Amino acid sequence: MYAQSQLAYAPTPYSYTPSTNLTATINLDQEVKLADNAAERDLYESLAEIYSIIITLDTLERAYLRDSIKECEYTEICDRLLRQYKSHLADETVLAAFRDLESFKYEWDLEVPKATERLRIGLPATVETAPANSHLHQRPVSTTSASFGGIATTSNTGHVNATHIVSASENFITLFDAIKMNMLSKDTLHPILVEIIQAVNKVTDRDFENKGKIVQWLITLNQMRAAEELTPEMAREVQFDLNAAYDGFKSVLE
Structure with missing residues (x-):
């Protein structure tokens, strides 16, 4: 009996000759550049x-x-x-x-x-959303009353609520002024809205009426390109919604 030689690969019922056309033509040790420039x-x-x-x-x-x-x-x-x-x-x-x-x-x-x-x-x-440790209801030991934008504020050396209230009011007013001056691009309005939501969250963690409108417009502007502008109709909606949010913000301060 003759010993049968071991095949290098599994036999198939059909004859197959590997094609040299499928052989790799690149040097596998050579670095492949993904970019030409x-x-x-x-x-x-x-x-x-x-x-x-x-x-x-x-x-x-x-x-x-x-x-x-x-x-x-x-x-x-x-x-x-x-x-x-x-x-x-x-x-x-x-x-x-x-x-x-x-x-x-x-x-x-x-x-x-x-x-x-x-x-x-x-x-x-x-x-x-506002942090849970925001406490508008805390009373300062010594206070000085002031008014800004129709909001009564309270200031003292040991409490910063008045500063945040004024900051929030200033940002609301800045937004309204920008819209009045027809400055309606995303790169103008979006930073102001960010400042508004940050300022009101520093004042209170209460979900006041129409606060969600601020976030909704932030999302809308976030989807726009930097130089893209609101239409006149959208600008009127922003002003209406943010006026309502401003009123809601002032109501939590009363």
Whole structure:
């Protein structure tokens, strides 16, 4: 009997001859360049940074919901990530390649619901809602009464409520003045609205009437490009809604 030689591969019922046309023609030890020039390299690096920001933000949001991170640390990191995300997309070339968040998520198979919601709102959760340790009802030991924008304020050396009340009122008035002067671009109104929500949250943690309108318009503006402007109809709606929110804010101070 003759020993049968071992086949190098499993036999098949059909004869098969490997095609040399399918053989790799590149040197596998040679580095493959993804970009042909500096502009392409910068674009890919920006898209990679955006991908990393989205993943990190989703993880951060989950950590915050599990109470695994301090509020102050969460706020600082979240705010930085949101600013970095916006900064990358301020480049028209990057924005064109990115298209929009849903398209980017689909292309790279991203499942990031928490990051998606935070990017939609454009604010840390701690800024969107008032902190639980805000106490408007505290009474100062010694006070001096003043009035600003129709709001009676109270100031003293040991309490800062009056400062926050004045700051909130000033920001409301600044917004109304900007609309009257037809300054309706996102990059003008969005920072003012951020200042408003931050200021009112420092004054009170109560969910006063029409406070949600401030957040709704923040979300609307956050979806717009920096140079994009509100239509005259939208401007009138903003003024109406924020007037109602201002009245609601003043009502909690009475």
